[in-house]
Amino acid sequence: MPSNIPIGPSTLSTFDLPWQILWDKDRCTLCGQCTAVCPVHAIELGVFRKRTVDPAWGSGSKPSTSFSLYYGIRQKTAPANACVGCAMCTLVCPNDAIRPLRAEEDDKLRFHRNQGGQARNRGGRRNVPGTVLDRIKFIRISMLTDPALDAGRHEFEIRTLLGRVLDPEDNLKFLNQNGWIPPVREIYPLVIGSMSFGALSPTMWEGLQMGVAYLNEQMGMPVRMCTGEGGCPPRLLRSRFLKYVILQIASGYFGWDEIIHALPHMKEDPCAIEIKYGQGAKPGDGGLLMWYKVNKLIAAIRGVPPGVSLPSPPTHQTQYSIEESVAKMIQSMYMAWGFRVPVYPKISATSTALAVLNNLVRNPYAGGLGIDGEDGGTGAAYNVSMNHMGHPIASNIRDAYLTLVQSGKQNEIPLIAGGGIGKSGNLAANAAALIMLGASAVQVGKSIMQAAAGCLGSETDRCNICNIGQCPKGITSQDPRLYRRLDPEKVAERLVDVYVSFDTELKKIIAPLGRSTALPIGMSDALGIDDRDVAERLHIQYVV
């Protein structure tokens, strides 16, 4: 720190920051790549004065002092420029001369991240590592009493249904009477969750779309992806690839003007319509696209002026209750596509989820229920919402499933679980656990961003700057200088890698359980955990 710095309440040293830059003077070639790449300008070229004292060893010589200058890297300490630990500097350094180091103790910066009365907002996810899903084991292994299946050689049908499935008796009755049977899609049970075109960069979106198209058309895996708030690129709306897309209508209705205009020109129906009532990462908050990311393209698609922040209302302003929402939105959306497209709401996991579910059950149109748990991610939200608001997904999905079982509707309304799946890298295990707890499908966002695009975020407050459009990997930025770092072809390639490996791992889980011809939804007898309270809460076995 410069010696003449004024010391005020928010004056911090590098030691007070969560991430400290470790710079090796001997290795550094002063090429400047690290300072150029830093998304938050946490480092700059520093000029350092060096004093060398010569104590004069011999009897005839006098002690002397000499001064010199050298150049190096200086870490800024202003709260706005605090290092976020993304380690892009390390990534670009030709000599491995620099890296961020996590502070040894809790930082002091956290007390000063409200300059000007602005509560901290960020992107990312809840900064709490670990999840109960990681601790669930699959314990019912077919062994001698029955042959465990060969995950590599058996035929598997890993598919799930999205849409309102009728009770079998009604179903056959309606079929014979030429009655209306709600549309149902057979999809791959791992859905790319809603991430908006405004939150993600064009290259990320394009990469995901290409990957999804490849998985469907070349690999025969009916993978679907959801748009999130903010509409959909007009060309995609008019293309045959729309059938792989779940269009989300969120409380801001951004982009829906464009979608409605595209309706007559659609070659294909979308896979489904998701009505977003809530998001696991920031329950009770609407979407938020900060002004940094509202460039001309995004503004055009959303039908807003560029450069303004776009906070969506916390809920659909036209509806005051679930029953009204069901009556208005779900049925309106069905009508828009001639009753050919399933429509389902998505809510944040909450202790009131069952009230929503019970209402959906009574409506013949509701095509499912998405529940997004507290570990979900987001492009922008207040830190407090992310860290402290929300409900874990495991017990919420289990309660919802058991409620459906009680009323015999477990096959009629698919539950789609989201929020923290694959948080620790155990994507298949987490997904399988949720499916066996009762989810018909799982939605993932962060895992895909991390695996397919190299997102650097973590549950330890690393990076988390999706909101300001400075994504160092170009995933969540609308700045072409940043997003051109991300090659959409490579994203597509990685997405396919992720799905194919997920498929292998899922088979490796379900084959030893003797399952191959149907997704083991609700197969809770296969689950165990080494925690009696969790076992009791989830109605699974306690095993140690």
Next chain:
Amino acid sequence: MCRLFAMSSAEPLSPIVALEALDVMREGHDGSGVGLFLRDLGGPFEEMKDAPILSGIFTEKGLKRLDAYMMNIGFMTKYKLSIKVPKTPPPGVPKRDVYLVRAYEYPEEWENLSFDQIAERLVRIRLELRAMGEAEKDMIVFSFWPDVIMIKEIGEPIQIAEHLKLDRKELKARILMAQGRQNTNYAINLYACHPFFLQGYSTMTNGENTAFVPIREFLQSRNFPGYTGYQSDSEVFTHILHYTITRLGLGIEAYKHVITPLRDEDIARHPDGPMLQQIKHGCRRLIIDGPNCVIGSLPDHSLFMVQDRKKLRPGVVGGKPGCFAFSSEICGLDAAIPDRDKSRDFQPMYLDTAIVGPERQEVTICRQTSPLVHRP
């Protein structure tokens, strides 16, 4: 893996035939239970085809409670088969007071009831008796239905046959089903013994049912009191059969479409594709994942066998006009019908439902790729 044997014969046979066939396959069961199902009865029961027969095991106290209960609802005993058991049972067989096979007269006020109403009431009575018995540990009730007898016990099939003197002349039937149980992961409980029975439908299975829990949950939530029990993961096969035929109005050839639906590409080519797609979606929770061979009996006295999609269990059907048998293994078939044309034996594969109809003249094979015969 349990061993199964079923037989359909124009002439009434002693259940010993089935138990001897099981004995030939003895390495496949562990003495944890044997079950017998007799239908289309001969002997004294021939004259009372409509009288509901109560089968079960009772203590002396239980019998008194039963009598009081049945008298109270107006059932009169029409005929009873007394099975007196020796004081000392064979090793591994529990000591019991009474094995009951008793035919009843319907109460007078049931005279004008439809068959469906009678069927519903019979189930309710059986379940009530079962609940009473479970509370006091003094009654075990297997079936209460016209022209059907069920006997179940823990132990070796042949030893039990001798113990209960099952070779008696008044115990004969044209349809026999028997299962020797290989206990896997559920408690040894007589209610877990196959065959299982519900309103005229009976099945027995070998192999575990890996999709048991979701299937059980689905059946239990169908709002039908008969879908209960489930001490064995195989009981659901009986209930799915019952559901398919009575609730969905489909035929036996659709049973397999419910438990092991075709892949989508095959459904697309099937003449009844749209309907099969709906069955696959609506009955998704009833899809079994094997490995199972299911043998079952229908109210019209047909016998059938189906395999799961992976066909990981053995099963064979063969015989001659007037007498056909279904068996887990060929040696069981050889023991029961040695003089058949073995070249005509058939082992149902993953698409087949093998059916021997009530006329017992041939084995009909329904392939899942063929059109459905019965439509609701």
